[in-house]
Amino acid sequence: MDRMRAMDEKIDTSPRNVILVTVDCLRADYVGCYGFHGNISPEIDDLATNGIVFLNAFAHGSNTPLSFPSIITSTLPLSYGGPRFLSKDRISIAEIFKNHGYKTGAIQTNSWLSYQTNYVKGFDEYIELYDLYEDLISRLKFDVNTILNRLGPGNHETEKEILPIFETHFKTLSEGINNSYSKNIDIVNKFNADFAKYKQNPEQYIKNFIAKHRDSKVLTFRHQPQPAKILQSLGLLGIFDELLSVFGAKLSRITRRITNLEKPYADAEDVTKRAIKWIEDHKNEKFFLWIHYMDVHQPYLPGGSYKWPSEMKRYFKLLDLPTYSPYAVDVQRKKIRKNLYAACIRYVDEQIGILKKTLEKLTKETIIVITADHGEELYERGDNNHYSKLYDELIRIPYILSFINAGFSQRKLDALVGHVDIGATLLWLCGINENLGIGRKIL
DSSP states (O other), X not given: OOHHHHTOSXXXXXXXXXXXXXXXXXXXXXXXXXXXXXXXXXXXXXXXXXEEEEEEEEOSSSXXXXXXXXXHHSXXXXXXXXXXXOOTTSOOHHHHHHHTTOEEEEEEOOGGGSGGGXXXXXXXXXXXXXXXXXXXXXXXHHHHHHHHHHHOTTOTTHHHHHHHHXXXXXXXXXXHHTTTTTTOHHHHHHHHHHHHHXXXXXXXXXXXXXXXXXXXXXXXXXXXXXXXXXXXHTTOTTHHHHHHHHHGGGHHHHHHHHTTTOOSSOOHHHHHXXXXXXXXXXXXXXXXXXXXXXXXXXXXXXXXGGSXXXXXXXXXXXXXXXXXXXXXXXXXXXXXXXXXXXXXXXXXXXXXXXXXXXXXXSSSOEEEEEEOSOOOOOXXXXXXXXXXXXXXXXXXXXXXXXXXXXXXXXXXXXXXXXXXXXXXHHHHHTTOOOOOTTXXXXX
């Protein structure tokens, strides 16, 4: 569609509320208004009827650390020292909104987007719906258990081998407490309590740690020559084989959760509830709220009424045999994983619909942005993940600007846009005449 014909109706540019919704791993071609025929995104599609659909929107990277600097700061991932830490020299969209009198908030569930990577900058309230300290301890447990298993029981080298692991752990945490963790009171308090016990008696602290966290399931899985039989005897089947390649060092934490099919991140329903409470608390103010959903990410465990799609039990059975090569995945297993991916989208879409209903009750006009940090490869080129490749399934993302309570009719744009253009466009739509990074106003 011709860009200028699509924009022939003047768009009001005045202060209004803004909600940025990012969905991890959401491909554009799995969304109805982008051509998907499975009716798994009716709520997003409904939002699109009152907004602008950018048909050719692309991420600036195929994973979260690479893509999010462009979304939040309109800068390229390799600028300002690289993507792993959000440099103080990158100005975030939250900082600009805050400077213009907006209340700013974030509710997110991804450890790449946390206090320690400095995504907190510019936000009055930054709500992380996961236990970051527990995640750090999980990595320590994994390293300790790996060493214990290698040395075997009763080895006199145990303390010599393990002590440096704890020294590094507490040194890294201490550096973080003095820098990026400093605003996270929960981490600061837990660190201070743990470190005091460790300094008092390191040997006893390590002994207590081992006694508490020795994890035979992880060790059995990683070192038995026939993992399928071991896992089946544990009632876990072969799902850890899939999870190992995806989560690596987080496996020990997932070991505790997967028997109850718990997700390794906060559920979309919890995210939505917190978002609605935040909106209600600030409904009488101008606000900018960023919400990040993780549920479309692996291991594809849909929630709500989609928790047990017909494929779920069959999926676990098909995972019984270990499969380290993606090329060995059979056709049936590929189909099931794609169906679970679609079920996760439907679940997140349902939660976005609940969020939309809350916004429609507000009298103030609100812009809601729907986008993704990147897509997901579903075996098109041999893998099922989001590795460092630059194909459409990984970097073509949905980008929808929906105008709530504004009487806006749908427009579709063919213009080529990227993550860097989101922030500049939002600022312009709110009447803020200020540049952000290298972003362009695409309207």
